[in-house]
Amino acid sequence: MKITAKHGRQNKIHISIDGEYLLTIDEDFWLGSGYVSGDEVDEEELADFQKAAGSRIAFNSAMFSLDMRDHSVREIKTKLLRKYDAESVESAVDRLVELGLVNDERYAENFARQLYEYKKYGRNRIKSELYRRGISSDIINNTLDELFEAEEADNVQRIVDIINKKYYNKMIDENSRRKVFAALMRLGYGYSDIRQAMSEFSDDEYYEE
Numbered sequence: 001m002k003i004t005a006k007h008g009r010q011n012k013i014h015i016s017i018d019g020e021y022l023l024t025i026d027e028d029f030w031l032g033s034g035y036v037s038g039d040e041v042d043e044e045e046l047a048d049f050q051k052a053a054g055s056r057i058a059f060n061s062a063m064f065s066l067d068m069r070d071h072s073v074r075e076i077k078t079k080l081l082r083k084y085d086a087e088s089v090e091s092a093v094d095r096l097v098e099l100g101l102v103n104d105e106r107y108a109e110n111f112a113r114q115l116y117e118y119k120k121y122g123r124n125r126i127k128s129e130l131y132r133r134g135i136s137s138d139i140i141n142n143t144l145d146e147l148f149e150a151e152e153a154d155n156v157q158r159i160v161d162i163i164n165k166k167y168y169n170k171m172i173d174e175n176s177r178r179k180v181f182a183a184l185m186r187l188g189y190g191y192s193d194i195r196q197a198m199s200e201f202s203d204d205e206y207y208e209e
Helices: 027-032 043-068 073-081 086-098 104-119 123-132 137-151 155-170 174-186 191-199
Strands: 002-007 012-017 020-026
Touching: 012 027, 020 027, 020 043, 027 043, 043 073, 043 086, 073 086, 104 123, 104 137, 123 137, 155 174, 155 191, 174 191
Parallel strands: none
Antiparallel strands: 002 012, 012 020
16 A cells, blocks of 8 residues: 655645545654655554554644643543544543643642632532542542632631622522522532621611611
């Protein structure tokens, strides 16, 4: 079988076998493959080439996604599996982890802080969001312990601040207060902390008739 390479746009190389299109790869991979256009390959050599190319293509796709934002191992693996075979994805993700381009500890730390500072999520909600993204329990617990120890968070005061900013005008009757309570639970705060925070509004002049 004859392998041939044709230059495409940018640094793309279109690979054909006996004149039939096989795949497209980047120029760096082709130059490092050891082949030149017109070489003869047997079935085993072709299979090895396709396996390596598949991993490289998945890797390049992952790099594009990582340029947009950081991903956990599970996130990037799930995204790649939508387009590529499992073997190529596993090889690509292993390489990403080896290079430190995907790191669940770093991801968890940055994502948890983002949720804490900008979304105003409590510990329970942050824990849930990290778990959904495939972060291990050990990493989650270590991340949250470090985050909340560093911040020395006063959950009650945080809840009070959130109510003042987002829900103050909605605390007009018992039914509305229940809805605010449910919203705060969804943000990841504990029952007793919410009760204590909301009690600070019971005598607010806003409720005087």
